[in-house]
Structures are given as structure tokens and as C-alpha cells.
Amino acid sequence: MRCQVAIIGAGPAGMFLAHLLARAGIDAVVLERRTRDYVEGRVRAGVLEQGTVAVLEALGLDGRLKAEGLVHTGTNLAYDGEIFRIDMAALTGGGAVTVYGQQEVMRDLFDxxxxxxxRIVFEAEDVALRDVAGERPCVEYRCGGAAHSLSCDFIAGCDGFHGVGRAAIPPDVLRVFERVYPFGWLGILAELPPVNHELIYANHRNGFALASMRSPTRSRYYVQVGLDERIEDWPDARFWDELALRLGPEAASGLVRGPSFEKSIAPLRSVVAEPMRHGRLFLAGDAAHIVPPTGAKGMNLAVSDVAMLGEALVAHYREGDASGLDGYSARALARVWKAERFSWWFTGLTHRFPDMDPFARRMQVAELAYIRGSVAAQTVLAENYVGLPMG
Structure with a gap:
């Protein structure tokens, strides 16, 4: 089998890229080792930057988004029982984010x-990349018990940090920068109205909490927990009590309690792999970088990557211009590192670290108080939250 671009991975990065290339008439094949139901069912982030919304609009995939997405023009910070709002629209000239779960985005992309x-090949096993630094790259895989070979011009590694894409870059070429955080997020989903119509990020002496939602009737909540914690240690009653405590009396006054139907613990880390290109192989999304979920940059960064990569591939095929492909890694990484900085800073501002002494805690509170009273500081937060320009 032959195509122009082989895309490894049918997550957000891979499927957005497939649609971008198809719109330009570029022949691509997507290989995914899981089933569609598995990929679509993964519970992930649900806050879309305005740039991601613009890409969905350009692809004609914004129908359900417009009907069901929740547009937020502000977000909220809470500390020591007090809460204040960041008016993102006023601070950024109309900027906003849209709450629309990744599961819904994937459904729209697949439909x-x-x-x-x-062309998507699900349950592609034993995927191997060949000659990625040469002139004739190909992808070998097994599907339905048979061996297949896919020859192509370029390969897009969109298969996550442990996928074959990143692993195909030689160790003496690849540099990996990593920060592992000493805590995780315990998250729940519940068919209950959210405590607030906008998100609340809370800093409490017991640790971080986040009040979010997926719809007006479905809530998504998180609390910071130690890496040694187990889901079994957190029955719903304990979770609700701790969430209310960390949000504070004002923020938690509208909290509706009830049974959860999904509960999980996710560790936090920051990772960047450089470069994002090796020969005819290009990395995008989690294959190249991971951010802590604070600020919801993960899927948005994936979309930013493939918007740049798609633009470069279109210029190559339509105009014979390779400059975009040659500059892709540096261009993408410039935005990646800014998003990593924001996620790292926001995580440090809102979480309780094991080695935090009273001085460090006072510094957190002082910075939150400064943000509360400073238009300049709020503008920096708002600009990053709604999303920096893609490019």
C-alpha cells in the first residue's frame, strides 16, 4: 500500500492532521493499535483554546461544538476560603475557552x-518504522493476522510518548527534558450540575482542587493526592468533604453531592522531546511533549503542532516549498516551551508540595494576592489560558 503521509496514532494529533491533509487533497493513512471505541472512550481534558476551536471551525467539524460546548469568558482562583475571577474576555480583547470534552472531539473527528x-486502520499491531532518515520511509504492521507494508513520503508520529514514533529517533539525536511532580490528581465524573458555571482552581493548605464540568448536568472534579494513594481510599463521601474544604465556603456553597460514575488517579509530569523532526519523521502531540493538566494544554498543544505540520506539508506538496518542514521542529517547540512554562508555573502556584515549608506557602499566598490585585498579572494568566497564537 502507498500514501503520501503515514500517520501513526488516531488520537487528537493524528486525527486532526488526517483531516487537515484530506482538506488539501493529500493522501494519508492513519494506523492505530487500539479500537475506535477505546480511543474515543478515553477520559481526557475538556477545555479548548480559541485556536483549537478555530481549527475545528475551519474543518467544518464545529456543529456539535457550537450546540453543546460551553463558552467561558473567565476563570476563577480560590485560596484561603476566598475566590476571585479572571475576566479573560476583557483582558484579552474577547478571548475565551470552550468546555467540550476530548471524547466529544474524538467522536466528531471519527464520524x-x-x-x-x-483511511484509518484500527488494531494495527507490531508497527515498525523503516528508513525514517532515508528517501524511502515505510511502515510495517500486522492487522487481521496478516503482515502489511505502507510506503510513504513522510511519517507523522502521533502515537503518544511511549509509541514507536519517538522511539525511532536515535538516542544520540533525541534529548528529553522531564520534571516529575510528587503528586497526582484524583478525578471523578458525576451526573450532577457543576458548582459554578466557570472553572475554579483552588489552592488550599491540604492541596489543590479543581471544579470543572463537561456539560450543565455533568461535573468533573479533581483533588490533589499523594502518589501512594489508592482509589479505594477515596469513597465518594470522603471526596466530597475534601473537595468542599479545599474550594472554601463561598465557592462550595452550591456544591451538589451524589454518586460518581468514573474515578481515576493521574500522575503529573512535564516532558519535552527535542527535536520534533528526524529525517522524514515528524513528532506531534504527546509523542513529543506532555504537560501537567493544570491549565488544560495537552490536546490544545497537539492541535497546534499538527496545524503547523499540516501547513508545512501543504506547502511542500502544492508549491515544492520545504522551508516549513525544515523549520517545523523549531517553530513547534517555541510554542511548546511557552505552554510548558505556563503549566509548570500554574501547577507550582496552586499545588501543595511535600517539601513546602511555611515560607514557601506564604509565597504562594502572596503571589495569588498579587494576581488578584494586578491587571497586568491577570492579563498574563488570561493570555496564556485562552491560548497563545499558533505559530
């Missing part, structure tokens, strides 16, 4: 892919 005839 449209089927309708538009995009």
Missing part, C-alpha cells in the same frame, strides 16, 4: 472521517 472516506 467525519467515516463520512469523508479517510
Amino acid at each position: 467525519a472521517a467515516e463520512a469523508r472516506g479517510l
Whole structure:
């Protein structure tokens, strides 16, 4: 089998890229080792930057987003029982984010892919990349018990940090920068109205908490926990008590309690792999970088990557211009590191660290108080939160 671009991974990065290339008439094949139901069912972030929304609009995939997405023009910070709002629209000239779960985004991408005839191979096993630094790259894999070979011009590694894409870059070429955080997020989903119509990020002496939502009737909440904690240690009653405590009396006054239907613990880390190109292989999304969920940059960064990569591939095929491909890694990494900085800073501002002494805690509170009273500081937060320009 032959195509122009082989895309490894049918997550957000891979499927956004597939649609971007199909719109330009570039022939691509997506290989995914899991089933569609598995990929679509993964519970992930749900806050879309305005740039991500613009890409969905350009692809004609914003129908359900417009009908069901929740547009937020502000977000809230709470500390020591007090809460204040960051007016993102006023501070950024109309900027906003849209709450729309990654599961819904994936459903839209897959439904449209089927309708538009995009080629996706699910349950592709034993995927191996060949000659990525040469002139004739190919991808070998097994599907349905048979061996297959896919020859191509370029390979897009969109298969996550432990996928074959990043692993195909030689160790003497790849540099990995990593920060592992000494805590995780315990998250729940509940069919209950959210405590607030906008997100609340809370800093409490017991640790971080986040009040979020997926719809007006479905809530998504998180509390910071130690890495040694188990889900079994957190029955719903304990979770609700701790969430209310950390949000503070004002923020938690509208909290509706009830049974959760999904509960998980996710560790936090910051990772960047450089470069994001090796020969005819390009990395995008989690294959190249991971951010802590504070600030919801993960899927948005994936979309930013493939928007740049798609633009570069279109210029190559339409105009014979390779400058975009040559500059892709540096261009993408410039935005990646800014998003990593914001996620690292926001995590440090809102979380309780094991080695935090009273002085460090007072510094956190002082910075939150400064942000509360400073338009300049709020503007910096708002600009990063709604999303820096893609490019």
C-alpha cells in the first residue's frame, strides 16, 4: 500500500492532521493499535483554546461544538476560603475557552472521517518504522493476522510518548527534558450540575482542587493526592468533604453531592522531546511533549503542532516549498516551551508540595494576592489560558 503521509496514532494529533491533509487533497493513512471505541472512550481534558476551536471551525467539524460546548469568558482562583475571577474576555480583547470534552472531539473527528472516506486502520499491531532518515520511509504492521507494508513520503508520529514514533529517533539525536511532580490528581465524573458555571482552581493548605464540568448536568472534579494513594481510599463521601474544604465556603456553597460514575488517579509530569523532526519523521502531540493538566494544554498543544505540520506539508506538496518542514521542529517547540512554562508555573502556584515549608506557602499566598490585585498579572494568566497564537 502507498500514501503520501503515514500517520501513526488516531488520537487528537493524528486525527486532526488526517483531516487537515484530506482538506488539501493529500493522501494519508492513519494506523492505530487500539479500537475506535477505546480511543474515543478515553477520559481526557475538556477545555479548548480559541485556536483549537478555530481549527475545528475551519474543518467544518464545529456543529456539535457550537450546540453543546460551553463558552467561558473567565476563570476563577480560590485560596484561603476566598475566590476571585479572571475576566479573560476583557483582558484579552474577547478571548475565551470552550468546555467540550476530548471524547466529544474524538467522536466528531471519527464520524467525519467515516463520512469523508479517510483511511484509518484500527488494531494495527507490531508497527515498525523503516528508513525514517532515508528517501524511502515505510511502515510495517500486522492487522487481521496478516503482515502489511505502507510506503510513504513522510511519517507523522502521533502515537503518544511511549509509541514507536519517538522511539525511532536515535538516542544520540533525541534529548528529553522531564520534571516529575510528587503528586497526582484524583478525578471523578458525576451526573450532577457543576458548582459554578466557570472553572475554579483552588489552592488550599491540604492541596489543590479543581471544579470543572463537561456539560450543565455533568461535573468533573479533581483533588490533589499523594502518589501512594489508592482509589479505594477515596469513597465518594470522603471526596466530597475534601473537595468542599479545599474550594472554601463561598465557592462550595452550591456544591451538589451524589454518586460518581468514573474515578481515576493521574500522575503529573512535564516532558519535552527535542527535536520534533528526524529525517522524514515528524513528532506531534504527546509523542513529543506532555504537560501537567493544570491549565488544560495537552490536546490544545497537539492541535497546534499538527496545524503547523499540516501547513508545512501543504506547502511542500502544492508549491515544492520545504522551508516549513525544515523549520517545523523549531517553530513547534517555541510554542511548546511557552505552554510548558505556563503549566509548570500554574501547577507550582496552586499545588501543595511535600517539601513546602511555611515560607514557601506564604509565597504562594502572596503571589495569588498579587494576581488578584494586578491587571497586568491577570492579563498574563488570561493570555496564556485562552491560548497563545499558533505559530
